Amino acid sequence: MNGPADLGGKHGFGPVTPEVDEPVFHADWERTAFALTLAMGAGGYWSLDRSRYMRETLPHTTYYSSTYYEIWFKALERLLDDAGISSGETAPKRVLAADEVRPTMGRGGPVSRPGPAPRFAVGDRVKVKPMRPATHTRAPAYLRGHTGTIVMIHGCHVFPDTNAHGKGENPAPLYNVAFPAADLWGPDTTAADIHADLFEPYLDPA
Structure with a gap:
């Protein structure tokens, strides 16, 4: 799903300007x-x-x-x-x-569950599938098609892509993946790496 909330890397919205001493509620x-x-x-x-x-x-x-x-x-x-x-x-x-x-x-609402063994290991290179799902997903659009390195395995968690539509929790391995910021934002970026938590169904071997 490429909804209005998926703004990473998109132009035309101006800089992020956090409110100083922002209250929890304004009204x-x-x-x-x-x-x-x-x-x-x-x-x-x-x-x-x-x-x-x-x-x-x-x-x-x-x-x-x-x-x-x-x-x-x-x-x-x-x-x-x-x-x-x-x-x-x-x-x-x-x-x-x-x-x-x-x-x-x-x-809170813990979403860790027993599930399948992870397909990937720390240090593996993976590529985010270039998908354009019509339904819910937690894979940011700006990462799709890019290659990164797995730096952590979080275990298995409820898979939101099916759970959002009443199709079962279908626990899947969840990884923290690091991407070179220049690959995502270009050579002018001031960032080094971008880390994202991504579910195994989003990933292919690089």
Whole structure:
């Protein structure tokens, strides 16, 4: 999926200018949007990958004209419709009580799973497949077709490309791969290497 969120290496968006001493929330409604998204996500209606997919497939004009939490809220509306909750077709599965929020956030949502042995080893040269999937993927467009070196193996994790669409977790080996920055951004870059976590199905031997 080449959605509006996949901006790495694209021109015309200007420099990244972080806000100094940026608050977590700029307004009370942002706090509410965040709380609603977490509460509904904890209800078990959809996976984390599904929620990412709904954010990343908002129309380009909507995505680029929205603030961070506006994107979250607009995606939540889509998730509620998709799950049949807005229409009342789906009954509540679980309610996240106020006293459960902090313990739930503390536990997080681990996605490591037992799975197949890794095909590649540290030091192997690999090439990211030049794919253009129509559905969800965590392979950045700017890395596709480029060659890098595996520097770490993270074990097996839920494969988001299938999990986002209810097609199973299908755990796959996950690698940290280093790419020479000049190969990606050209000789004028000031960076040395770019590291990316990539799933085995994205990779071929170089």
